[in-house]
Amino acid sequence: MTPPKTAETSVPVHPLLAQRWSPRGLDATHALDERAVQALLEAARWAPSANNSQPWRFLVGRRGDDTFTRLLGVLAPGNRSWAHAASALVLVAAQTVDDAGRPRPWALFDAGQAVAVLSVQAEADGLSVHQMDGFDTDAARHEFGLDAELTPLVVLAVGRHDPHAKLPDPLAARERASRSREPLEALLLAAPGAASRAA
C-alpha cells in the first residue's frame, strides 16, 4: 500500500505543493516526450531571479540517449541503483559569474527557485522529481566540459512514480516512511525587542 505522503500542514496549502514528494521508485517503462520536457524547462525559465539574471542552466538526458547514460555514470552508486529508471536526468548548474566576470551572489538561490518551479510543473503533469546531490561534480565538469563559471548543483531524476518499483532495502524503507519537517516555529526568527537592541 502506498503510504500517505501529503504534507501535514496547520492550514491548507495548494495540492500541487502538499502532494509533491521525492520518490525513488520510478516507472522504468515510462517515457517523457519532448513536449513534457519542454514544459518543465519553460516553468524553470520563468522563475524569478535577481535582476532577472536567470543564472540557471540545464543539461537534459532522456532514458536511452547518450546524455542520460553519461549522467547516470557520474551519479553516486547508491543513486545509480534506482535513478536508472528515471525518464529523464537533468543536471542543474548555476552560473555564479556573469559575462563580465562579476560574481552573482544570488545564483545558487535563484537556481533553487528554478528547480522548485520545475518540480511544481512536474507535479502538475503527473511526474515526480527527486533531486540528487550525490554525484561526482568533478566528473560532471569533465564529462560535459562545463565552464568554470558554472557550478553543478544537483541532478534531477524525473519520472513517473511507481509505488511497486523494487528498491534496495534501506531505500525501500525510506520510501515507505512518512515525510517530516521541523515544526513551523523552528523556522521563524524572532525580532528582539527595542530594549534588547539598546542593551
Next chain:
Amino acid sequence: MTPPKTAETSVPVHPLLAQRWSPRGLDATHALDERAVQALLEAARWAPSANNSQPWRFLVGRRGDDTFTRLLGVLAPGNRSWAHAASALVLVAAQTVDDAGRPRPWALFDAGQAVAVLSVQAEADGLSVHQMDGFDTDAARHEFGLDAELTPLVVLAVGRHDPHAKLPDPLAARERASRSREPLEALLLAAPGAASRAA
C-alpha cells in the same frame, strides 16, 4: 490598463507558474491575516532540501507592526518607496552551517526553493511576492541579532497587487513593461560528443 504579464511559453505551463510575476504596485489597504501568512510559511516549510536539512529561516512583519517597520528600515530607499504598501515583509535567511559547525553547501539553493514554493502558494491565494535583494544585510544582522551561521538573502514584499498603485517614475515604467526571459535554448547545456571528449 494592466499589461499582459502571463509568461510566453512554447508549451503551456501551469497557470500558477505562468501568471506569477513580481509587481511593485501593492494595495496599501490590504491586510494579511495570520492564517494567510501561515499558508505561505507552511508551503515553504514543505519544500525539498538536501538531506531534508531545511536550511531556511523567516522573519515576518505585517504592516503596522514593529517588525515590519524595522524591516522597511533596512531596505534600500528605492525599495522603501513602494514596499511600504506591502501587507507583509519577510526576511529570508539561509542557515549555511549546521548545528555541528559543518557547512551546508546547498543552503542557498534550498532557501531559493522554499521562497519559490512560498511564491506559488501566494499566487494560489491571490497574493503577489516581490523579492528584494536591495537591503542592508549588515543592518539587518544587527537589527535582528542574526547568528553568524545565518545568511540574509532577500526580503519579500507580500501583498495584493494593485494595478492603480502610484509608483515613482522609473518603477512605474518597469511595472508596465512586458516580462522577458532568455530563450530556452540559451539555458540548455550541450553534451559534447564522445569524439570531442576523447580529443
